[in-house]
Amino acid sequence: MEVNHVIIAIGIFLTTYIIIVSEKIDRTVIALVGASMLLLTHVMSQEKAIEFIDFNTIGLLIGMMIIVNILKRTGVFGYLAIKAAKSVKGEPWKIIVVFSIFTALSSALLDNVTTILLIVPITLVIVDTLETNPIPFIIPLVLMSNIGGTATLIGDPPNIMIGSATGLGFMDFLLNLAPVVVIIFIVVIFVFKLMYKNSMSISDEKREDIMALDENLAIKDIILLKKSLVVLGITMFGFIIHQYVHLESASVALIGASLLLLVSNVEPEDVLLEVEWPTIFFFSALFILVGGLEHVGVIEYLAGHMIALTNGDLFWLAILILWGSAIASAFLDNIPFVATMIPLIKSIELMSPVSISPLWWALALGACLGGNGTLVGASGNVIVSGMLEKHGNKLGFFRFMKVGFPIMILTVAISTVYLILFYI
């Protein structure tokens, strides 16, 4: 490999990364520009660049976006949320608890941003009905969406990327990460109880307004709902068995998506329009950018140094990756970070005499839970901030961080104990 190519690849990668972090230019645009520059400067050929795109990640994202887009047309999320709020008789603290459970479970099965987009609007309607401050309701939901998403292969983009790159399947993620996520959930709910329980008082009249909401009115299309739930069930079953029937997770998602498009009678153009194409292109461009570093040998070089730094000790490597990922993901977009770390850990795997599987769990836990650290740590956090602003409430960087950062430290500390006890 020419030295020039190494310098150019590093230069393009760092410049692109800095601009993505600065948020001065749209992240998808700058990632595409960076990837194009690698081709223009002949660091690698177009064929090579396309080889680096992980189509399993891309397919899984597109498949799940299609399924969720059709499912949300049924109104089932509004139905469940109203039903949940009524089941606790409009009691604010209990609403936070049931909505947190609902959010964490949804986020484990759907991706975080989708979960936020489905649950926050109905939460704001409930809050409007209660005529109270939405912030104590919304912050727990955002944090819980990042926590719940950590539990499964499909819950958060970093996990999708890790699963795709390593061959770790849905059940691997569920069995290895769900236990610690459940513990984290319980601890965080307890923290929220201390923070919020006694700070909210709602009149009986407002609670009666919640009880007057009719969940049945939220259901828009009962036939579509039945079809969607059947296909979602089949897809989830497909994820559970995909490793045993030798199907990639993207294949399962795309089979489910095409089946639902077939039976739903929804206009395919309308559904495909709602796929988050900027995210899909962002991922594709990132894979090429990181592929450029891999192609010129930078990743291998960094992996060697990381092993030297930790003397190849799995314990310190895992701690370094867990905390490094968490801190980095709190302040940077965790998707490019994980995209860079995956080939790095794969290189460590090649150099290490022992199994490095705990490093993948450390990366998943760090990158997903780290997103709770600041407002810019996860896409869902930024979207919620925008939605609240439109709603007339401001959720600023420091207001979020005041709650999110300690929770992030707490959850990563729990993850550290979990990794030490069971893996390293």
Add this chain to the structure above:
Amino acid sequence: MRSIVNGEVSQHVIKLQQLGAKVNVINSTLCYVNFDISGFVLQYVYNVNSKGNYFLERTKPYPLALQEFDTEKDVVILIRKDVEKFKNALKSHHIDLFITIARHLNSTFVNFENTFLDYNLPAADVELILKKIQDIDGDLVRLKDTAKKIY
């Protein structure tokens, strides 16, 4: 950002459903059309969607819902005719008076609606208003019969 707008729409849908509405959200494109005829601004808004319904509204110099159409061709034809009529009318010395009257009619309608919906009006008074509007309509018919047609 599209996702934030979708989130806002979701809130509206849930609130409207609770009011008893059936809400059908469709993807569409909203077109704003501006003409500047020597400083006189004509503005139209129309919506294009895959369901084949187009609604057109003139928003300046005064708001007026114009029509629903089946094809975008009809929208362009109506806008063209409307612009031609205004270009013609701009030559008139009474154009300012015409705009003032049109705006007044709009505000009078809003005032009438608020008065009728917010107050329990005696039937005789409502009938008196109807009589006055019919008088104005009669005047317009008389004017059409006597004045020279220019378009």
